[in-house]
Amino acid sequence: MDGYAAYTRHVNPGLGRFLELSGRDTRFVSGHGGVLEDADGGTWDDWVAGFGSLNLGHNPPAVKAALAEHLALDAPGLYVESLNPFAGELAARLVALAGEELETVFFSNSGAEAVEAAIKTALLATGRPRIAYAEGGYHGTTLGALGCMARGPYRADLDGVLPGFREVPFGDARALEAALAAGDVAAFLVEPIQMEAGARIAGTEYLAAAREACRRHGALLIFDEAQTGLGRTGALFAWQHTGVEPDVLVSAKALGGGLVPIGATLMRRGLWERAYPGYLRAEIHNSTFGGNPLACRAALVTLEIVAEPGFLAGVRRRGDALFAALRAALADSPAVERVSGRGLLGGIKLRPAAHPWLAWDSFGLDELAGYPVAGALVLERLARRRIVAQVCAHDWSVVRVEPPLTVDDAACARFVDALRDAVRWLEHHG
Ligand SMILES: Cc1ncc(COP(=O)(O)O)c(C=O)c1O
Structure with a gap:
């Protein structure tokens, strides 16, 4: 048994099985800055950043x-x-x-x-x-x-x-x-x-x-x-x-x-x-x-x-540009309730998906019935573009915006594009 399988067996069976069955069991093998590499050599943009523990990205030199x-x-x-x-x-x-x-x-x-x-x-x-x-x-x-x-x-x-x-x-x-x-x-x-x-x-x-x-x-x-x-x-x-x-x-x-x-x-x-x-x-x-x-x-x-003033000014500048781009891309979408953020921390709150099939119980996940599903649908669309993202723990209708603070313009542009396309998909299907 390799370490990934052993995780499901010996560390957190419920979580491991959920990740395996929902196709979110990517086997990450390394990380540098804001990029994760999987076992097949694929690279992913990390927009979870260890829930705010990777401000300097993975393995900062x-x-x-x-x-x-x-x-x-x-x-x-x-x-x-x-x-x-x-x-x-x-x-x-x-x-x-x-x-x-x-x-x-x-x-x-x-x-x-x-x-x-x-x-x-x-x-x-x-x-x-x-x-x-x-x-x-x-x-x-x-x-x-x-x-x-x-x-x-x-x-x-x-x-x-x-x-x-x-x-x-x-x-x-x-x-x-x-x-x-x-x-x-x-x-x-x-x-x-x-x-x-x-x-x-x-x-x-x-x-x-x-x-x-x-x-x-x-x-x-x-x-x-x-x-x-x-x-x-x-x-x-x-x-x-x-x-x-x-x-x-x-x-x-x-x-x-x-x-x-x-x-x-x-x-x-x-x-x-x-x-x-x-x-x-x-x-x-x-x-x-x-x-x-x-x-x-x-x-x-x-x-x-x-704590270096230039570093903090850079976070403010990049955060302002990122949230301005997100607002421009999403603000008038009927699927989006609000975009909020400060620096490089924030979220996109989605309205409930209306289509009756778009509910957790349609996927056999009765345990989650009643929880918002729109956020998870967006995460799934982002994953197709190799972007790792997550919703907020207490409000699953909010997709978190939390990259490493070292994120660059190109990664921000990929995130905004992918998010806009995911939200459009929701508009048409949700
Ligand atoms: C605001 C806040 N306080 C405390 C914690 C708990 O931190 P830890 O997981 O390191 O115990 C978290 C974790 O997400 C948090 O966001």
Whole structure:
């Protein structure tokens, strides 16, 4: 049995079988920049970019070189109770780039873990029992993060064991005010762009009102930028477009240059000490591999690239041109409800396909009856043009726009063309 078959047998049988039966079981063997190569030598444009973890594309040469150099140093494998200069150097760089108020950094290995650290630190620092979170969010699949997840299959059968956190409608500052009024909320958790809810962009006014309400009610403001950070929107972090600064900032995914897992939770001055005072508590939140030297090295070199003003300006320029082209190609299509994006992150929301055959149960997938199908039909048309794309996790009617930030004009033109043709196909057949 080869590794691909073994994946279906031993790693995720449900997913593996779905991919095999739906013809989406392409065997990718290598990746460079924004291009994937399959086992038959075919090349594919990658418009998923590891759900925002491949901002620098596949195997970025600068990160590879830094990792090779680092391995040659024989750096010590540190344990949690060590002075870790690698974590120290990376933390200092992150703090300098994110604004000096966010002074302390906890390192972990994923977005979910970075969210867990944010939640737990907020609860301990404020002594309050609840988190308020924006409806429609995606924060990871560990139990604490799931407690802030959008309603739906990710959490449906776990509601009984999840913490009783308070959901508030996204974009509704009044509802947030009401949720904070009881005085029991430690923090409000929100993404500046809710990518998985369909690329919903939080307005500056809303974020500013949330900032103000949190301040008045003694709650902390947490921005989850696992997906929106590290240059994705044309600023190092998406909140920097708005000037609304959080108390806690979650970063992950692309921080490791697409090659090494790392998560980081940046906290306002004094928060860490309030949550974990003294020696006995200094270690009660920790992670064995959090801040390991290799991951820190990858993150440092990644930051060197993505924080560079010229790089960020390039993302804004290319993103503006891409979304202008997408709007020009799609805006008056009856199959398209909206196109939204900032930098190189966004989505195309499709209207429901009306033809009765275009439903999941027509394909024998009764389990998915009721889920939008138009997005999947577009993905299938894109795959025929060798473009790997995906819909948003909580809204399958939205085709995500999320290439590596190194994407070039030619790949953008191929995407716009293929998408326009796919949407035309939907107009005629949907
Ligand atoms: C905004 C956001 N937060 C957290 C996560 C979870 O990250 P991870 O999969 O690394 O745990 C994701 C993953 O998609 C995300 O988009």
